[in-house]
Amino acid sequence: VSAGRVTEGMLGRRLLSDLRASTQRIATAQRQIASGRRIDKPSDDPLATHNALRLRSELGGIEQDKRTISDTKGWLDTTDSALATITEVVHRARELALQGANGAIGQTERNKLADEIDQLVETAKSAANSSYGGRYVFGGQDTDDPPYTPGAVDTYDGDTALIARQIGPGVSVQINVPGVNILGNGTADTKLLRTLRTLAADLRSGNLPGLRGPALNNLQTNLEDVTSARGIVGALSTRLESAEARLAQVEESTVSLLSENEDTDIAKAMIDLTTQQSVYQAALQSGQSLIQPSLLDFLR
Amino acid sequence: MNVSSFMGLQTALKGLLAQQRGLDVTAHNLANANTVGYTRQEASLVASEPLTIKAGALASGGGALLGQGVEVEAYRRLRDSFLDVQYRGQTMALGGHETTSRALASIEAALNEPGDGGIGALLGQFWSAWGDVANYPESQPARQALVGHAETLATAIRTLDARLTSVAQEATAEYTAITGPSGPIVAAATEIQRLNVMIESAVKAGRAPNDLLDRRDVLLDELSGYAQVSVADLGGGLIRVNFGDAAQPLVDGTSTPNWPQALTAPGGRLGALLGLGPKMAAYRTQLNDFARELKLSVNALHTPPSFFGASVGAEASNITVAVGAGSVRPGSTAAPGANNLALAIGALRGKLADQRYADLVGRIGADAASVNRQLETSQALVDAAETRRQEVSGVAMDEEVTNMIRFQRGYQASSRVMSTMDEMLDLLINRTGRVGL
Numbered sequence: 132v133s134a135g136r137v138t139e140g141m142l143g144r145r146l147l148s149d150l151r152a153s154t155q156r157i158a159t160a161q162r163q164i165a166s167g168r169r170i171d172k173p174s175d176d177p178l179a180t181h182n183a184l185r186l187r188s189e190l191g192g193i194e195q196d197k198r199t200i201s202d203t204k205g206w207l208d209t210t211d212s213a214l215a216t217i218t219e220v221v222h223r224a225r226e227l228a229l230q231g232a233n234g235a236i237g238q239t240e241r242n243k244l245a246d247e248i249d250q251l252v253e254t255a256k257s258a259a260n261s262s263y264g265g266r267y268v269f270g271g272q273d274t275d276d277p278p279y280t281p282g283a284v285d286t287y288d289g290d291t292a293l294i295a296r297q298i299g300p301g302v303s304v305q306i307n308v309p310g311v312n313i314l315g316n317g318t319a320d321t322k323l324l325r326t327l328r329t330l331a332a333d334l335r336s337g338n339l340p341g342l343r344g345p346a347l348n349n350l351q352t353n354l355e356d357v358t359s360a361r362g363i364v365g366a367l368s369t370r371l372e373s374a375e376a377r378l379a380q381v382e383e384s385t386v387s388l389l390s391e392n393e394d395t396d397i398a399k400a401m402i403d404l405t406t407q408q409s410v411y412q413a414a415l416q417s418g419q420s421l422i423q424p425s426l427l428d429f430l431r
Numbered sequence: 432m433n434v435s436s437f438m439g440l441q442t443a444l445k446g447l448l449a450q451q452r453g454l455d456v457t458a459h460n461l462a463n464a465n466t467v468g469y470t471r472q473e474a475s476l477v478a479s480e481p482l483t484i485k486a487g488a489l490a491s492g493g494g495a496l497l498g499q500g501v502e503v504e505a506y507r508r509l510r511d512s513f514l515d516v517q518y519r520g521q522t523m524a525l526g527g528h529e530t531t532s533r534a535l536a537s538i539e540a541a542l543n544e545p546g547d548g549g550i551g552a553l554l555g556q557f558w559s560a561w562g563d564v565a566n567y568p569e570s571q572p573a574r575q576a577l578v579g580h581a582e583t584l585a586t587a588i589r590t591l592d593a594r595l596t597s598v599a600q601e602a603t604a605e606y607t608a609i610t611g612p613s614g615p616i617v618a619a620a621t622e623i624q625r626l627n628v629m630i631e632s633a634v635k636a637g638r639a640p641n642d643l644l645d646r647r648d649v650l651l652d653e654l655s656g657y658a659q660v661s662v663a664d665l666g667g668g669l670i671r672v673n674f675g676d677a678a679q680p681l682v683d684g685t686s687t688p689n690w691p692q693a694l695t696a697p698g699g700r701l702g703a704l705l706g707l708g709p710k711m712a713a714y715r716t717q718l719n720d721f722a723r724e725l726k727l728s729v730n731a732l733h734t735p736p737s738f739f740g741a742s743v744g745a746e747a748s749n750i751t752v753a754v755g756a757g758s759v760r761p762g763s764t765a766a767p768g769a770n771n772l773a774l775a776i777g778a779l780r781g782k783l784a785d786q787r788y789a790d791l792v793g794r795i796g797a798d799a800a801s802v803n804r805q806l807e808t809s810q811a812l813v814d815a816a817e818t819r820r821q822e823v824s825g826v827a828m829d830e831e832v833t834n835m836i837r838f839q840r841g842y843q844a845s846s847r848v849m850s851t852m853d854e855m856l857d858l859l860i861n862r863t864g865r866v867g868l
Contacts, residue, residue, distance in 0.1 A: 138825030141818050172539040173796025181793040183545035188781050191555035195562040202566050272766035426829040
């Protein structure tokens with residue numbers, strides 16, 4: 132049979148299917164430009180979709196770690212300023228003890244000094260009751276209640292449990308200092324509150340040897356407790372800063388990977404679109420001139 | 432033997448009639464230029480049986496054969512049945528790929544990945560909510576938010592599972608509608624059987640039922656979209672049609688069609704519809720693996736009470752959040768600041784559950800991408816097969832118009848022959864032997 136015949140039906144079909152393919156490509160390019168995304172559904176690029184899910188999950192984790200770090204920094208700042216107050220309390224108590232130990236001053240003066248020590252106890256307790264975001268930072272895991280009660284009772288009302296935070300994938304840090312480690316429980320220890328109470332009692336009773344020896348020694352130990360706690364908090368803050376900086380770097384590279392993975396290359400998409408549009412127009416024009424004339428047009 | 436003086440008139444008449452038939456066929460072709468499935472026809476002309484003239488007809492004294500004009504031998508249908516087989520094979524593949532592609536596209540739309548509304552994003556928000564609870568274990572709003580995110584996630588998983596189930600159900604319903612008593616299969620089969628009867632009687636009467644054959648071919652094309660169609664020529668214009676992997680022929684000559692019949696792997700659209708059920712079941716198993724992993728990994732840490740509830744083996748279809756904001760346990764002790772469990776659960780981000788989900792999305796994406804590519808290929812192949820069929824069987828205007836002129840001129844020439852004969856006979860009858868009158 133006669134191969135190589137070309138019929139009007141063939142031309143029409145071919146033109147139609149070419150036009151259809153061309154409009155489809157125009158629509159794809161337009162969608163990619165308008166949405167800014169190369170992948171609209173998993174079948175556009177199954178592997179890239181798989182990667183996108185992983186990268187997005189990583190980004191979510193980074194966001195979460197950043198939130199945790201910023202919250203933890205607030206917690207540590209609160210802890211540090213409370214510890215600074217307590218440091219001042221220790222310094223002042225030391226001055227008062229030295230004044231009281233001076234044999235030249237009278238008992239009335241010593242009583243005044245003792246009253247100031249009582250005030251220092253309240254200051255220290257109120258610093259230890261500092262809270263951040265409704266949480267008492269010195270109460271161990273018992274974050275709901277203030278660890279100390281103002282007034283004569285010096286009992287610690289928290290626990291010694293540690294609080295951990297995750298600041299990176301698989302990286303967690305202890306962020307709290309239980310107040311009992313610094314201020315003590317008021318009895319049967321040599322921590323700050325007990326030291327201050329003894330100091331006040333010694334001042335009132337005029338126990339000069341006690342003021343000269345044990346009081347100053349204990350205050351020195353208490354100061355070391357506070358200083359070492361501040362050192363730990365400071366080191367932790369530095370660590371958070373560097374973790375935050377590293378997270379920012381990881382985030383930047385993850386975002387750029389994600390963008391590379393699924394965002395439209397606008398320049399390329401624009402060129403595609405323009406090319407496809409001119410192809411479409413050319414196809415329409417050639418179709419018009421191809422289909423119109425037949426032998427019928429040239430016969431009378 | 433002498434030749435009749437009027438024989439020339441007869442020859443011219445035959446010429447006139449034959450050219451006229453040629454014009455008729457051209458008119459029929461042009462009229463059907465845009466008819467679906469039309470096969471162009473051709474009046475095939477042959478010289479008539481010549482007249483044998485006895486010895487002495489020629490100067491040499493020998494006999495001769497004297498031509499007696501033209502006859503229409505047949506009205507031929509210009510079709511290549513091998514191209515039909517190719518076309519139907521590709522149409523079958525196209526029908527199958529179209530159906531699968533449509534179903535997978537609807538699942539992809541339900542997945543909504545990669546995007547902010549997909550299960551992937553919800554899963555990320557769920558893990559982040561655990562992170563917030565780890566930061567504020569004593570906070571009721573943080574736990575409330577966590578339970579809210581968990582509910583959204585569980586609902587999304589159940590919805591996706593329901594969508595997969597309904598795609599399978601829709602496929603079954605479509606299969607039933609197509610193969611049912613008012614479906615297109617039985618309608619086409621019945622008409623093919625009816626056409627068989629008509630074609631057989633036409634063939635017996637020696638007529639060429641070209642247009643009935645066209646109609647039957649269109650029906651076979653239509654059937655081939657639904658399943659594998661194979662046609663056997665039974666002779667006498669009858670055909671036997673085997674459909675899919677049915678045990679009995681769908682149409683066998685003039686007997687009543689055998690339908691319905693059971694199909695297991697018929698190919699084409701019906702084959703794709705049958706295949707969607709197992710495909711969806713496989714996706715559901717994978718979704719279930721994900722839901723089970725999510726449930727088990729969270730519950731292993733958060734117990735008692737269990738965080739997620741779900742019946743074993745059907746986790747995806749009935750996963751629920753089994754705790755309220757009050758019973759969420761951020762830590763293993765009752766201390767308000769205890770957060771070790773929340774930390775541990777938050778660290779599950781990106782672990783096995785996330786990977787299982789990503790694998791499911793990747794698999795659906797890969798399946799859809801592959802069937803879409805196959806769809807494009809089979810569309811191109813159907814187009815190519817149809818183009819080749821049109822090359823042979825399509826009506827070409829220029830060709831028909833040329834034929835029209837050819838037959839018109841032939842007709843004019845034959846009538847000129849007739850008038851010449853007439854003039855000749857006039858001379859013989861009216862003028863001869865009238866000398867001197």
